[in-house]
Amino acid sequence: NAGVTQTPKFQVLKTGQSMTLQCAQDMNHEYMSWYRQDPGMGLRLIHYSVGAGITDQGEVPNGYNVSRSTTEDFPLRLLSAAPSQTSVYFCASKNGQGRSSYNSPLHFGNGTRLTVT
Amino acid sequence: AQTVTQSQPEMSVQEAETVTLSCTYDTSENNYYLFWYKQPPSRQMILVIRQEAYKQQNATENRFSVNFQKAAKSFSLKISDSQLGDTAMYFCACPTSGNLIFGKGTKLSVKP
Numbered sequence: 230n231a232g233v234t235q236t237p238k239f240q241v242l243k244t245g246q247s248m249t250l251q252c253a254q255d256m257n258h259e260y261m262s263w264y265r266q267d268p269g270m271g272l273r274l275i276h277y278s279v280g281a282g283i284t285d286q287g288e289v290p291n292g293y294n295v296s297r298s299t300t301e302d303f304p305l306r307l308l309s310a311a312p313s314q315t316s317v318y319f320c321a322s323k324n325g326q327g328r329s330s331y332n333s334p335l336h337f338g339n340g341t342r343l344t345v346t
Numbered sequence: 347a348q349t350v351t352q353s354q355p356e357m358s359v360q361e362a363e364t365v366t367l368s369c370t371y372d373t374s375e376n377n378y379y380l381f382w383y384k385q386p387p388s389r390q391m392i393l394v395i396r397q398e399a400y401k402q403q404n405a406t407e408n409r410f411s412v413n414f415q416k417a418a419k420s421f422s423l424k425i426s427d428s429q430l431g432d433t434a435m436y437f438c439a440c441p442t443s444g445n446l447i448f449g450k451g452t453k454l455s456v457k458p
Contacts, residue, residue, distance in 0.1 A: 262445065264448075269355070269450060270450060271350075271352075271437060271448045271449055271450040272437065272448040274445055274447070277444075279444065287445065319391065330444055331375075331377065331378050331379050331441050331444075332379050332396075334381060335391075335393075335446055337391035339389065340391075
């Protein structure tokens with residue numbers, strides 16, 4: 230199993246450009262999520278999904294869109310990149326959903342470092 | 347609101363010594379698990395240990411153990427016999443409504 234695969238590893242965008250960060254998992258996990266990591270801020274939840282066709286907002290959703298058309302894939306879209314979106318982005322998945330997943334640890338991808346100039 | 351607080355932004359320890367990283371949390375959940383993750387310079391997020399809140403016995407994984415004080419909502423991580431490879435950011439995490447909330451992290455440096 231490859232686990233959680235994120236692409237690209239690095240990306241530089243100009244302000245106003247759009248792009249999609251890809252995330253795929255091969256563990257048949259129902260739950261998938263996106264976090265951003267900024268210095269001194271820890272990991273903050275952007276969006277999450279408890280199954281195909283279901284998405285919801287996390288703590289910092291503004292400026293980002295997600296969709297979940299399949300169990301395996303959970304892309305994150307930046308509609309119009311801003312310098313404030315410069316960050317490291319992590320995709321993560323786990324088995325189960327809601328309270329039935331509380332004992333399940335998150336499995337993380339290796340992250341995408343995004344710079345917006 | 348659920349919160350996770352790591353009060354030590356940075357710590358250092360000599361190789362082979364013991365260090366404890368602190369974490370306090372606030373949750374309205376009744377049955378939950380708490381997690382510690384390690385992030386070495388490679389940026390990879392690695393699960394270190396997890397603790398079920400209903401278990402009184404503290405979890406242990408080799409050199410890593412927790413001191414879980416449920417009433418105080420405290421979940422500290424003890425690293426024994428510290429090794430150079432333990433140098434990393436450490437994050438504790440607490441669940442809320444099926445998601446994990448992370449603390450801001452503690453940067454641990456192990457010195458030779």
